[in-house]
Each structure stands twice: as C-alpha cells, then as structure tokens.
Amino acid sequence: MNRRLYVIGLAVIFILFWIPGAFADNQENQSDQGKFTDLNGDGIRDNAADTDFDGIPDFETENPNSEELTGLISFGDADPGSAVGIEESNRVQYKKRKFSCRAHTSTRGEFGNSDADAGKGVSGSVSGACAGGLCF
Amino acid sequence: MNKRTFTFTVLVMLFSSVLLAQDSQNNYDPLGLAENLEFELNFSSGYSSNLLGDVTRTDDRNYTSSVSIWYNPYPALEIGIEDEYTYYENTFRLSSNLSKFSFGFVPTRETSPWTIYLSGGLNLLRYQRSTMSFDNDSYDMLAAIGWQVADQLSFRTGYGFNANTYIRSEVSDLLKYSTFMGGNWSFLGSNTIDLELGYSITAFSFVPDTIVIIDTLYRDLTVDDYFTDGYLLAFYVSPRFSRSIGPKTGISLEFNYQSFSNEDHSVIIISEFEHISPFAGVSEGKSIELDLKTYQFSNMIVTTGAGYWYKKYLRLLDGPFERTRVDLAERRVDELSRWYLSLELPVAIGHSDLLKSFWKIDYTNNISNFDQFKYYKWAFSTGITYRF
Numbered sequence: 207m208n209r210r211l212y213v214i215g216l217a218v219i220f221i222l223f224w225i226p227g228a229f230a231d232n233q234e235n236q237s238d239q240g241k242f243t244d245l246n247g248d249g250i251r252d253n254a255a256d257t258d259f260d261g262i263p264d265f266e267t268e269n270p271n272s273e274e275l276t277g278l279i280s281f282g283d284a285d286p287g288s289a290v291g292i293e294e295s296n297r298v299q300y301k302k303r304k305f306s307c308r309a310h311t312s313t314r315g316e317f318g319n320s321d322a323d324a325g326k327g328v329s330g331s332v333s334g335a336c337a338g339g340l341c342f
Numbered sequence: 343m344n345k346r347t348f349t350f351t352v353l354v355m356l357f358s359s360v361l362l363a364q365d366s367q368n369n370y371d372p373l374g375l376a377e378n379l380e381f382e383l384n385f386s387s388g389y390s391s392n393l394l395g396d397v398t399r400t401d402d403r404n405y406t407s408s409v410s411i412w413y414n415p416y417p418a419l420e421i422g423i424e425d426e427y428t429y430y431e432n433t434f435r436l437s438s439n440l441s442k443f444s445f446g447f448v449p450t451r452e453t454s455p456w457t458i459y460l461s462g463g464l465n466l467l468r469y470q471r472s473t474m475s476f477d478n479d480s481y482d483m484l485a486a487i488g489w490q491v492a493d494q495l496s497f498r499t500g501y502g503f504n505a506n507t508y509i510r511s512e513v514s515d516l517l518k519y520s521t522f523m524g525g526n527w528s529f530l531g532s533n534t535i536d537l538e539l540g541y542s543i544t545a546f547s548f549v550p551d552t553i554v555i556i557d558t559l560y561r562d563l564t565v566d567d568y569f570t571d572g573y574l575l576a577f578y579v580s581p582r583f584s585r586s587i588g589p590k591t592g593i594s595l596e597f598n599y600q601s602f603s604n605e606d607h608s609v610i611i612i613s614e615f616e617h618i619s620p621f622a623g624v625s626e627g628k629s630i631e632l633d634l635k636t637y638q639f640s641n642m643i644v645t646t647g648a649g650y651w652y653k654k655y656l657r658l659l660d661g662p663f664e665r666t667r668v669d670l671a672e673r674r675v676d677e678l679s680r681w682y683l684s685l686e687l688p689v690a691i692g693h694s695d696l697l698k699s700f701w702k703i704d705y706t707n708n709i710s711n712f713d714q715f716k717y718y719k720w721a722f723s724t725g726i727t728y729r730f
Contacts, residue, residue, distance in 0.1 A: 241493045241494050241528070242494065242528050242531065242532045242534075242586075243493070243494055243496075243526075243528050243534070244526075244528060244532075244534040244584050244585075244586075244592070245496065245526055245536075247534075247536060247582050247584050247594050247596070248584065248592045248594060248633070248635045249532075249534075249584040249585050249586050249587075249591070249592020249593045249594050249634075249635065250586055250590070250591070250592035250635060250637070251532070251586060251589065258690040258693070258694075258696075259690075259694075259696065260688040260689070260690040260696055260698075261643060261686065261688050261698070262637055262641065262643060262688060263637065265589055265590060265637070295377040295378050295414070296377075296378045296414035296415065296416055296417045297377065297378045297379070297380055297412070297414045299414075299417035300414045300417055300418065300419070300420050300446075300448065302452045303417065303418065303448035303450070303451065303452050304420075304446060304448055304459075305452065306448075306450070306451075306452040306454075306457050306488075307448055307457050307458075307459040307486065307488060309488060309496065309498050309524070309526060309536075310457070310459045310484075310486035310487075310488050310498050310500055311459060311461070311484070311486070313500070313502070313522050313524075313538065313540065314538050314540075314578070314580040314582075314596070314598060315520060315522060315538075315540040315542065315578045315580075315600070
C-alpha cells in the first residue's frame with residue numbers, strides 16, 4: 207500500500223509540473239502583477255488585492271501590500287501618502303499586517319496531535335468539521 | 343447552558359448593542375470604536391453519520407451559534423472575544439459552550455522584510471452537567487519571525503506553547519512546547535515549494551508498561567494511582583508543492599511525516615474519559631494530501647481535496663480496570679482516507695460588511711487493527727456568517 211502511495215504521489219507531482227501552457231501563462235502575467243508568491247499553499251497568487259476582504263481576490267488589481275519592501279525591518283504606523291495610507295482604520299491595517307505573516311500562522315505539525323491541541327477531540331483527528339469541541 | 347455562561351453571553355450581546363447604538367444613533371465615535379471594531383455572527387448546522395468515529399455508528403445533527411468581537415486599539419494589536427454554543431440533537435451530553443479570548447500582535451508593517459507575529463488565546467469549554475468531567479481550559483501562544491530574503495524566497499521560524507487543563511481531573515492534562523522552521527521558494531512561473539520542520543515536547547500522564555497489572559479489586563486504589571508523568575518527544579517534516587493552473591485556480595500536494603522518539607513504554611487509558619482523553623488521538627505516521635482551490639465560478643470559492651493518513655497511535659488500554667494486563671496494550675494502527683468538497687459564497691455588503699454562506703461534504707473511510715475503529719462516515723455541514 208505504501209509503495210503504491212508513493213508511486214501515485216510522484217506521478218501526480220510529475221503531471222503537475224508539466225501541465226501544458228501553465229508556465230507561459232504565468233510568466234506573461236508577472237510583468238504587470240509582480241512576481242508569483244504562494245505562502246499559504248493554495249497554489250494561487252498571493253499578490254492579488256482583496257480590497258473588500260471577502261476572501262475572493264480582485265485578480266485584476268495588484269495588492270498594494272506587494273509594493274517594494276522597505277529597509278531591514280519596519281515598525282510603527284503607515285507612512286502618510288503610502289499605498290497603505292493613514293486614513294485606513296486600525297482594523298484594516300491589522301488585517302494587512304497579519305496577511306504579511308500568513309506563512310507563520312498555519313504550521314503543519316498537527317498531524318499527530320490536532321486532537322490534543324484542541325484538547326477535546328473525540329474521534330479521529332482528521333475531520334471535516336468541528337463543533338462544540340467535537341470534530342466529526 | 344449554566345448560569346455563568348448565560349450571563350457571559352448576555353453581557354457580550356449587551357456590550358455589542360451599546361457600542362452599535364452609539365455609532366448608529368449619534369454618529370459620534372470619539373474613540374474610533376466603530377471603525378476599529380468588527381462583529382461576527384455565525385449560525386451553522388451539521389450532520390455526521392458516525393459522530394464518534396467508531397463501530398457504534400452514532401449519527402447525529404448539531405447546531406452551532408456564535409458571536410465574535412474583535413477590537414484593534416492600534417494597527418499592530420487585535421483583541422478578540424467569542425462565545426459559541428453547540429447543541430447536539432441526539433447526543434445531548436456533548437452539547438457545550440466555548441468561550442474564547444484571544445490577542446494578536448504584529449508590530450512590523452506589511453512592507454517590512456522581517457515580520458514578527460505574536461498571538462495567544464484562552465479557551466473555556468464547558469459541557470452539560472452529565473458530562474462536566476470533560477470541562478477543560480486550554481491556553482495557547484505562538485511567537486514567530488519571518489524573513490523575506492528575496493522576492494520569491496522567504497524563511498520563518500517560531501515557538502509555540504499549548505496547555506490543556508481538565509478542571510475536574512488531572513489525568514489528561516497536557517502541556518506542549520513546540521518549535522518549527524520553514525522555507526518557501528517560488529520558481530519557474532507559478533511553482534512553489536515549501537518545506538517545514540518541527541519538534542515538540544509534550545508533558546503527559548501515562549501508565550508505564552513496567553506495571554504488569556492494574557488491580558483495583560480488594561485494594562484502596564483507583565486507576566489514577568497507576569499513572570506517572572513523562573515527556574513525549576516528536577518531530578515532523580512536511581514538504582509541500584503548490585502551483586497555479588491558470589490565474590484563478592491552484593493545486594497543492596502536501597506530505598507529512600511525524601515520528602515519536604520515546605513512546606515505547608507508555609500506555610494511554612482511553613476509557614478514562616470515554617475516549618475524550620486528549621492523548622487518544624495522538625499519533626505518528628505519514629500522510630499525503632492533494633487539494634484544489636478555485637475562484638473560477640463567479641463570487642464562489644470552491645475547495646476540494648483528498649488525502650491518505652497512516653497513523654500509529656500510542657499504546658491504548660480500555661477498561662474496566664478491576665484486573666487489567668497493561669503489558670497487553672496494543673498500538674492502534676489506522677489507514678484513513680478522506681475526500682471533501684467545500685463551497686463558500688461570500689457577498690460583500692457596502693464597504694466593510696460581509697455575508698458568507700458555506701456548504702461542505704466530507705467522506706471518511708478508516709481501516710484499523712482495532713475492530714472498534716473500523717468505520718466509514720459521511721459528514722455534511724452548512725452555515726451562514728454575517729460580519730460587520
């Protein structure tokens with residue numbers, strides 16, 4: 207079973223790498239949408255803006271957060287006149303800051319102990335939905 | 343719902359109402375509360391054909407409602423409070439109330455190459471009177487740093503802490519320290535490889551297999567007297583490959599391998615808490631998951647995926663314990679396959695409000711060397727969320 211699993215996995219990787227036309231499409235888009243990054247692992251360009259925070263990117267608009275990184279490390283509020291803008295509420299600014307940390311906030315070490323982390327799991331740790339401390 | 347929970351829920355709703363009234367009636371907001379507060383109301387329901395994931399095939403429906411409030415006094419800080427009540431139709435004893443308090447702190451701006459993230463939370467879970475022995479408090483904390491080395495290359499590392507305390511028993515208390523590090527590299531157009539490594543130390547209670555027999559007959563002993571404290575060491579490695587298929591669709595393939603290094607002589611008592619022991623679900627093993635996400639359909643997020651998990655649990659022992667051979671405890675080994683499909687329909691209302699509904703279907707098949715854990719199940723859930 208395990209050997210078959212690995213063979214299937216490798217075959218899938220091979221197919222994913224060579225889906226025809228995928229490289230060309232994305233290289234064309236790079237010039238006007240910045241370089242491709244995918245820190246949250248969904249396979250979709252992170253740089254697209256989501257101005258209404260509905261979870262659906264505005265694919266035609268570049269994320270203002272993807273502007274050039276500045277300095278070594280930047281603290282404090284947004285600069286006046288920057289893409290972030292001083293008129294945005296604390297709430298909006300926080301969401302953008304948290305988005306910049308999206309790779310830190312979803313670690314993958316839960317394989318063996320998601321129940322333990324939840325502290326209340328009853329059934330198998332791999333489950334579709336959880337309600338009231340019970341994953342079903 | 344007990345008196346304290348009811349009072350807490352009422353206070354949260356009153357607090358929300360007052361704040362909203364100030365803004366909508368007077369349009370006067372000297373503290374910037376309105377624009378820096380966010381509320382979320384949620385109602386969802388679900389059905390599982392095998393709620394407990396065992397041969398009892400207990401099917402049930404559940405209904406969950408929750409109210410959440412987030413407040414940002416500064417752009418770097420978020421404070422959250424949430425109350426969630428879940429009602430199980432047939433298995434009423436599992437109905438519960440969960441209160442959450444949390445914070446997030448991101449001192450670095452979004453344009454900073456170095457990013458810092460701190461978060462913490464307190465969860466208070468309370469069951470019904472008949473199952474109140476499961477009541478527990480859990481705490482968690484995460485501190486993480488990221489470094490964007492180049493446009494398509496970044497690294498991250500972090501430290502986490504989790505504690506879980508059963509307030510009416512100490513047998514299943516849990517304390518876990520973990521650390522992780524990872525790297526993310528995008529290359530050749532839209533291909534991304536992400537590699538993460540982690541290590542954890544978990545303090546836990548177990549029965550050592552040097553004890554041959556638990557004997558509570560004719561003696562002034564309980565099962566708890568046989569427990570001892572120890573540490574469970576675990577590491578994991580998880581490579582992930584993801585890429586886009588066109589601008590609105592992405593796929594990812596994730597492997598995960600986790601191994602314990604010192605579990606050989608520990609035995610977990612699963613019936614002590616009717617399988618709710620937090621260690622009953624702790625396992626090592628490997629997994630592979632393939633997921634697809636697409637925004638191809640108008641205003642809809644479609645996610646589907648399938649996965650396979652090979653899981654070796656800690657050695658488990660079931661009661662009754664009048665005279666029980668500890669050295670006969672076996673390791674539960676499962677092969678679990680799962681498929682799911684999820685649809686989300688978010689609708690932005692005005693500048694900042696959001697109405698989101700979702701539907702999810704999930705199928706799980708589990709093969710186990712323990713007959714009681716051979717099962718399959720279907721699960722459906724749907725819900726609606728209003729954020730304003």
